[in-house]
Amino acid sequence: MAFQQQYTCRYYLAAFCFIVLISMLSACDAWVGGTSPTQASTASFPKPDSSPKGPGGLTATVGSSNCSFKSAAPVSASGWKVYKDSRFPFKFAVPPGWRAGSFVDDSGNDYIVQVFPPGSTTPVGQAGLTDQEHFSVTVALVGPTSTYANDPNWSPEAGGITISGVKTTLYDRTTPDCGEVNRGATVDLKHHHFTFFLTSIPTKAKVDIALFQSTLQSFIYTQP
Known part of the structure; x- marks a missing residue:
């Protein structure tokens, strides 16, 4: 038992x-x-090298704006008023409703003709340099001259443009936030260096670019 x-x-x-x-x-x-909690949490994040990159290497966000404002075809300048400069032998067509005037900047280095759109109350002069929508034609009086060619912020457009019989390159630039649109060109005519510049805002850029190109194509410089 x-x-x-x-x-x-x-x-x-x-x-x-x-x-x-x-x-x-x-x-x-x-x-x-x-599966450990650490592995599960890291699997949902993309690798740094696979993240999309926007202009200038900035990380792009979903739904970001397209900052490209390609130049439209110039419009006909037939019937436009003509601005004839009183100091230098050049003239160009001014879009309907726009107004033009000239001055020497505070540095004394540049003679500038500014062209403002209809409705603008910005006075011609130093204050107009910061206006968000206008054209300008600048003649270098003294000092060194420059072009847009060596500036990495500007990109050349295909085809170029002819100004007073001289073929030159039209450059474009847009700020990263798409808030400012620019066009620019330089040309040497006789013994003068000219800089042509446009600044505009996104809602008016397409029309302004077309008008600006028409103004450049109408530009004529004559040796006195």
Whole structure:
């Protein structure tokens, strides 16, 4: 009888140990086969080298604006009034409703003709340099001259443009936030260096660019 009780006790002890061992192995398998919280959280983020890049290497955002304002075909300047400069021998057509005037900038280095759109109350002069929408024709009086060719912020447009019989390059520039649109060109006529410049805003850029190109094509310089 004592032997039978001892045998029964050993049987239950062995069974208990077996059950504990099976439970430990099951827990171990579940941990090895699972995904750690760290792995799950990092899998949802893109790698840095796969992030889209916008102009100038800035990270692009979904739905970002397209800052490209391609030049439209020039419009006919037939019937436009003509601005004839009183100091230098040049003239050009002025778009309907626009007004033109000239001045020498505060540095004394440049003679500038500014052209403002209808409705503008900006006076011709130094204050007009910061106006958001206007054309300008600048003649270098003294000092060094420059072009847009070596400025990385400006991009040449295909085809070029002819100003007073001279073929030159038209350059474009748009600020990263798309808030300012520019066009520019330079040309040497006789012994004078000319810079032609446009600044506009996105809502008017397409029309202003076409008018600006028409003004440039109408520009005539004559040797006195």
